[in-house]
Amino acid sequence: MKKSEVFIKQLLKVLINGLNLHEIDETKELLLMGSMRTNFNYYPKCPNLELTVGVSRHSDVSTLTILLQDEIGGLFVRGNDGDNWIDVPPIKGSLVINVGDALQIISNGKYRSVEHRVVANGSKNRISIPIFVNPRPIDMI
Ligand SMILES: O=C(O)CCC(=O)C(=O)O
Numbered sequence: 015m016k017k018s019e020v021f022i023k024q025l026l027k028v029l030i031n032g033l034n035l036h037e038i039d040e041t042k043e044l045l046l047m048g049s050m051r052t053n054f055n056y057y058p059k060c061p062n063l064e065l066t067v068g069v070s071r072h073s074d075v076s077t078l079t080i081l082l083q084d085e086i087g088g089l090f091v092r093g094n095d096g097d098n099w100i101d102v103p104p105i106k107g108s109l110v111i112n113v114g115d116a117l118q119i120i121s122n123g124k125y126r127s128v129e130h131r132v133v134a135n136g137s138k139n140r141i142s143i144p145i146f147v148n149p150r151p152i153d154m155i
């Protein structure tokens with residue numbers, strides 16, 4: 015977690031630069047990344063795909079979500095215009111970075127929270143590991 019914190023802070027620095035804010039002081043750091051949680055998601059294979067969902071459409075409440083997915087695939091993000099879903103294929107050694115609701119609010123909508131979903135696989139189990147980077151629960155944004 016310590017190493018990911020360094021990377022996350024660098025990433026947030028680049029993003030807030032785009033908002034004409036050039037320093038992450040202690041107050042901003044708490045607001046942007048004061049609370050972090052790692053999940054381990056396991057999606058068992060489901061031969062009857064019509065009986066399962068995976069994860070239904072949602073956006074994360076986080077500032078950012080840093081996601082490691084295995085090689086199975088099944089993650090889709092919602093396109094900007096309309097109802098199209100864009101496949102996010104697994105690329106070995108890469109991470110998926112999603113903007114969440116908190117960063118959308120903090121940036122006044124300059125960065126948009128991305129809607130996404132996961133489609134279960136009919137023949138293979140899938141694992142993903144997201145780190146949710148959040149304001150602290152007591153913070154008002
Ligand atoms: O498993 C994935 O690829 C995404 C999971 C997800 O959207 C979530 O845990 O919020």
Ligand SMILES: [Fe+2]
Nearest residue numbers: 072073074130
């Ligand atoms: Fe999510």
